[in-house]
Amino acid sequence: xxxxxxxxxxxxxxxxxxxxxxxxxxxxxxxxxxxxxxxxxxxxxxxxxxxxxxxxxxxxxxxxxxxxxxxxxxxxxxxxxxxxxxxxxxxxxxxxxxxxxxxxxxxxxxxxxxxxxxxxxxxxxxxxxxxxxxxxxxxxxxxxxxxxxxxxxxxxxxxxxxxxxxxxxxxxxxxxxxxxxxxxxxxxxxxxxxxxxxxxxxxxxxxxxxxxxxxxxxxxxxxxxxxxxxxxxxxxxxxxxxxxxxxxxxxxxxxxxxxxxxxxxxxxxxxxxxxxxxxxxxxxxxxxxxxxxxxxxxxxxxxxxxxxxxxxxxxxxxxxxxxxxxxxxxxxxx
Numbered sequence: 119x120x121x122x123x124x125x126x127x128x129x130x131x132x133x134x135x136x137x138x139x140x141x142x143x144x145x146x147x148x149x150x151x152x153x154x155x156x157x158x159x160x161x162x163x164x165x166x167x168x169x170x171x172x173x174x175x176x177x178x179x180x181x182x183x184x185x186x187x188x189x190x191x192x193x194x195x196x197x198x199x200x201x202x203x204x205x206x207x208x209x210x211x212x213x214x215x216x217x218x219x220x221x222x223x224x225x226x227x228x229x230x231x232x233x234x235x236x237x238x239x240x241x242x243x244x245x246x247x248x249x250x251x252x253x254x255x256x257x258x259x260x261x262x263x264x265x266x267x268x269x270x271x272x273x274x275x276x277x278x279x280x281x282x283x284x285x286x287x288x289x290x291x292x293x294x295x296x297x298x299x300x301x302x303x304x305x306x307x308x309x310x311x312x313x314x315x316x317x318x319x320x321x322x323x324x325x326x327x328x329x330x331x332x333x334x335x336x337x338x339x340x341x342x343x344x345x346x347x348x349x350x351x352x353x354x355x356x357x358x359x360x361x362x363x364x365x366x367x368x369x370x371x372x373x374x375x376x377x378x379x380x381x382x383x384x385x386x387x388x389x390x391x392x393x394x395x396x397x398x399x400x401x402x403x404x405x406x407x408x409x410x411x412x413x414x415x416x417x418x419x420x421x422x423x424x425x426x427x428x429x430x431x432x433x434x435x436x437x438x439x440x441x442x443x444x445x446x447x448x449x450x451x452x
Contacts, residue, residue, distance in 0.1 A: 153186035158358035161190045163200030163213035166388060168316055169343040170214040172236050172369045172404055174387045175380060179372060181365035187358055195298030198270040204348055212347035216271045221419040224440055225431040229349040231442040233359060234406045236345060240337040241401040243275040244319045247311035248304060249331045256283035256333060259290055265309035268294040271341055274419055276313035278338050301325060320394055342412060352442060363406065363445055370405050408446055413437045
């Protein structure tokens with residue numbers, strides 16, 4: 119290659135680098151403009167926990183407004199509480215909720231639908247017990263009081279936990295307690311153990327110190343968390359839901375690329391110790407999806423409810439009727 123040609127190639131490369139640098143600088147100096155058209159509105163019931171972290175990031179980064187949707191967030195101590203309010207009282211267009219409340223309500227109503235899952239985890243729900251009540255292994259739970267929120271994931275997880283440890287449901291006493299009161303209840307000694315998700319387990323561990331024992335989940339249950347609107351809102355506001363999910367997708371991308379900042383934001387939003395959030399963060403797989411495991415888990419939960427006579431129904435609902443796939447294309451995979 120001649121010297122002149124080599125010099126010419128070098129000049130072209132330098133020009134290309136300069137042009138790319140200019141456009142990157144312009145993008146940094148002039149980020150994408152916020153949406154300026156008419157805003158869609160959603161009132162969203164959100165469980166105050168780690169599970170809806172995509173919501174906390176989208177809120178913090180103003181992604182909702184950027185996508186033309188005004189989201190009013192109302193906080194609840196459980197997805198079940200938010201879901202129950204949306205179905206029975208109104209005032210909410212969409213909620214964040216796990217499988218079990220959906221399963222129980224599917225036996226007698228169909229005025230809601232899953233539009234997307236936002237996270238899955240095998241290590242979010244645990245059974246925690248007071249070791250000073252003579253509980254050192256799962257079998258020691260026989261004859262003990264276990265606090266849980268009936269109709270929630272905590273109830274289903276306890277059922278799996280007992281079955282996997284050859285303990286009959288009749289051998290323990292289940293005590294129905296709101297999720298936000300479970301840590302307080304076991305600390306006060308009202309119950310001997312609790313079955314619940316984070317950060318309630320963390321709060322109980324922190325309060326009890328060396329008087330607590332938390333049993334491994336052994337990955338017996340994949341907990342999912344969903345965006346679930348009422349059927350009326352789903353049918354009448356497709357644009358609002360599309361924009362909402364676009365904002366959540368932005369939050370997903372942010373989480374993938376900015377773990378440390380994400381942990382900072384979520385810990386501050388929930389008022390949790392930053393080191394705790396960092397220590398459990400990898401237990402959660404954040405991202406929008408719909409997969410066949412959703413159907414399988416709902417069916418398994420429904421069979422469990424029927425077998426344990428927690429419902430008068432005897433047939434498993436068709437859960438394909440409770441999922442809306444219309445937003446899947448171009449928004450998320452799975």
